Structures are given as structure tokens and as C-alpha cells.
Amino acid sequence: MSLAAVAASPATTTAAETNGFLSPTGVEIAFLLVGLVTLGAAVVTVTTKQLVHAALWLVVTLGGLAVEYLLLTAEFIAWVQVLIYVGSVVVLLLFGLMLTKAPIGRSPDADSGNRWAALTVAIAAATALVWVVVDAFRTTWIDLDGAAAGSTAVTGASLFQNWVLPFEALSVLLLAALVGAIVLSRKAAANRPTGSTALGKQPAGTDPATSDEQPSRQGKEGAR
Amino acid sequence: MHLAYPAVLSALLFCTGLYGVLARRNAILVLMSVELMLNAVNLNLVAFDVWLSKTAQDTLHSGQALTLFTIAIAAAEIGIGLAIVLAVYRNRGTSDIDKLRDTAETDDGDDSDDGHDAHESAASTTAEKAEATA
Incomplete structure (x- = not known):
């Protein structure tokens, strides 16, 4: 908790991310690139004026998150994500857009009047969360070597040994x-x-x- | 991998979903933003579970189990939410959540509400409620 780390939160983010590891591994670079694509698609999802495009950008976001799960060696979660979210939830959302007769093309009233208040709240929340998270886990590394932590065998064994009652x-x-x-x-x-x-x-x-x-x-x- | 990568990404995704929930006007877009927030939580759970499964001696893989439960609950939530939105659209003719300010159901709901002021429509709905209870 040095004073330099708490000086300014965006500077804290970049400083901790570039100084925390002087040589980013390939997994980290891949995670960063896919994360940028995911975050960009998420931002387009919540800001685009075309309603159907929002659902299609949501596919990109959820698929990017599935790739992130794969990079975190959680294979089973990744394929469940692809199956359930990309396969069924987005299809349900598209059907919902069609059944409520959403306009094809630009709809100028997609955002409500309180978008600036919403932007303020979101930026404040993002600043606080990123600051706290980076400050808390600055010296924490995930060990991705060895056996996969989320392969189907491991996940299934833990799910049906320890989590049977919540499953039912x-x-x-x-x-x-x-x-x-x-x-x-x-x-x-x-x-x-x-x-x-x-x-x-x-x-x-x-x-x-x-x-x-x-x-x-x-x-x-x-x-x- | 540094733990800050997935944690920061999930925080930013959560706040993106938060902006969408607050700023969107169509109910289905609000549901999409809720999905974004749930996915951010899922990423957090998976990342911390992978971290803890390597540092702790024996683990229950609670993060991944909770992620699976969250995905299932999110699927149920999107089904129920879309059913509610479709029912509202069938009854009110709109899925604009800014126009769903009163829960009282009137015959000519949105058309008369547009012309009135907020307190006038509120007064009319209270009058209708009084008529309905009388």
C-alpha cells in the first residue's frame, strides 16, 4: 500500500500492470488481447443504437469470455459458456427482440435521458473497483502450469462429490x-x-x- | 498469470453492464446488460478458483461449481425475464421501461399517459384504483 500506488487510480492500474511483471508471458499477452476485444464488444453492446447489433456484439463478448476461461484452464466452464450463453441465451434475446418488434436499423431512443448519470455511476464504480482490486492483488500470481484446474474430470468430480445437493x-x-x-x-x-x-x-x-x-x-x- | 488481469477485466465488464442497466431504455437491452454483469462475476469466480486451487492444499472447486450454478440461474433468469417482457409487451404495446412507470393497468394505457403530466396520470391512476376498490 505505498503512497505511489494510491496516487491516482488510472495511473495505478497501468503502473501495476506494467511493473508487476517485467516480462509478460504469452498467456498474459493473449489474455490481454482477448480481454480488449471482449471489453470493446461489451462497450459496443451497451452503446450501439441498433438493437439487433447489440445482441450480435453480445455474442462476441460472451465468446471472448469463453476464450478467457480456456486461457485460465477452465475448459468445462468455457464450453458450458459457449453452449448456454452463445447457443441459447443470445438466441432467446434475439427472439425477444423480434417478438417485441424491435426496429431494424437505428433507433434514436435506445438510451434514456439519464445516460450521463449512468456514465458517472459506472465510471465511479469502475475506478473504485479497479483501484481496490489492483491494490489488493498486486503481488498475486496464478499458477497455470501443471494439470488443468478446470478440466471436465476435475470439475465433474468436485461437482458430484461436494456439490450434489445444490446441484439437485x-x-x-x-x-x-x-x-x-x-x-x-x-x-x-x-x-x-x-x-x-x-x-x-x-x-x-x-x-x-x-x-x-x-x-x-x-x-x-x-x-x- | 497475474491475478490482476482477470480481476480488472471482470471489474470493467461489470461496470459496462452497470452502465447498460442504468442507461438503456429497452427492457431486452437491460437484460443483455444484466447478462454482462453476471458474466463478469463468473470470470471473477473462475479466476479466483484457479488461483486458489493451486495455492490451497485441497479445494472444493467452489468457484467453478458456483460458476456453473450462476450460469444455470442466469439461463433461468433470462427465460423468466423474457417471458415477463413479452407479457408486458402484449399488454402494454411497448417494452420501453421508461413508460412502465405505473403498475396500474388501464384500457388505453400508454396513449393517455403520454399526454398527461406525471402527477396527473398518478392522480388518475389513484382515482381508478379508488373506483376499482369502491
Whole structure:
């Protein structure tokens, strides 16, 4: 915690990163380059005006993170990242953009009016976090030699020896999320029980609140 | 590898996601920014797990297990979140989170809300709530 290290935080970052290791290894250089690509893609993701491009830049970000996991010898996490994030989450996001009829091309109102406040908060948080992290782990090195710390055998063994109960609880959570997503995205599920209870009092088809509202809304959606 | 590399990268990614959550207007873009923040946390977990698995004698690989759990929970979160966004879009005709200021559901929701002031629409929604409870 020298005084020079706490002088100014951006200078602290660069000074610690260049002085901490006088000869960066090849893994570090690769990590730095892929990290720059990842961070640039992330910045484009949150700043671009074209909504579909944001999702596509998110693919670059998540793929870059998968490469970073590979460089950290966490192979299983890397392929899970590729499978789940790039394979399914981005596809889900693209489907969500299509289903909400996001405009193709530039949309000038992609950012809200409080973007400068958001930028201030983000820069302050980045400064504080980078300062603290660099100051705390200035003299810490990861030993990447030897057996991989995150190969499939190691990860599977630790997962099924020590983490079985959370693993099973996670399957229950996934089932709950599946049921919840189905319930939320069913179209007439919200009106069905009230309609059936109202059916006992009135004859069907004379309930204007449910029977007239729903087809007009669906017809409007179909016409769009 | 110096531990500061993945730690700084994850901190910067987290703050990028933080900016996106605060500054974006479309709900799906906000969800993308949340994914960025979750991925930053994942990178942190993996890096510290690799560091600790080499320095400690025996390890539970808790970082990698927690990363897998975070990925699964993020997948569940994006599914539920998109279902909610689609339900909101179906009901309100917009996924603009700046226009989702009141949770009261009106028949001509967004069109009448645009013309009014904030306190007028709030007053009208309270009046409607009073009508609904009466």
C-alpha cells in the first residue's frame, strides 16, 4: 500500500500492470488481447443504437469470455459458456427482440435521458473497483502450469462429490423457471379462470370484458 | 498469470453492464446488460478458483461449481425475464421501461399517459384504483 500506488487510480492500474511483471508471458499477452476485444464488444453492446447489433456484439463478448476461461484452464466452464450463453441465451434475446418488434436499423431512443448519470455511476464504480482490486492483488500470481484446474474430470468430480445437493436443488429451480415461463407466456391463461367462473352466471359470449377485448387485441397484433 | 488481469477485466465488464442497466431504455437491452454483469462475476469466480486451487492444499472447486450454478440461474433468469417482457409487451404495446412507470393497468394505457403530466396520470391512476376498490 505505498503512497505511489494510491496516487491516482488510472495511473495505478497501468503502473501495476506494467511493473508487476517485467516480462509478460504469452498467456498474459493473449489474455490481454482477448480481454480488449471482449471489453470493446461489451462497450459496443451497451452503446450501439441498433438493437439487433447489440445482441450480435453480445455474442462476441460472451465468446471472448469463453476464450478467457480456456486461457485460465477452465475448459468445462468455457464450453458450458459457449453452449448456454452463445447457443441459447443470445438466441432467446434475439427472439425477444423480434417478438417485441424491435426496429431494424437505428433507433434514436435506445438510451434514456439519464445516460450521463449512468456514465458517472459506472465510471465511479469502475475506478473504485479497479483501484481496490489492483491494490489488493498486486503481488498475486496464478499458477497455470501443471494439470488443468478446470478440466471436465476435475470439475465433474468436485461437482458430484461436494456439490450434489445444490446441484439437485438447481434442477428444481430450473423446473420452476420452466413452469413459470410457460405460465407467463401463455396467451389466454389469465382470462380462462375468470371466464369459467363468470360462465356460471352468464351465458357464454355475453361477457364483453373478456370476449370482445381479446380478439380485437389479437387482431391488432396480427395486423402489425 | 497475474491475478490482476482477470480481476480488472471482470471489474470493467461489470461496470459496462452497470452502465447498460442504468442507461438503456429497452427492457431486452437491460437484460443483455444484466447478462454482462453476471458474466463478469463468473470470470471473477473462475479466476479466483484457479488461483486458489493451486495455492490451497485441497479445494472444493467452489468457484467453478458456483460458476456453473450462476450460469444455470442466469439461463433461468433470462427465460423468466423474457417471458415477463413479452407479457408486458402484449399488454402494454411497448417494452420501453421508461413508460412502465405505473403498475396500474388501464384500457388505453400508454396513449393517455403520454399526454398527461406525471402527477396527473398518478392522480388518475389513484382515482381508478379508488373506483376499482369502491
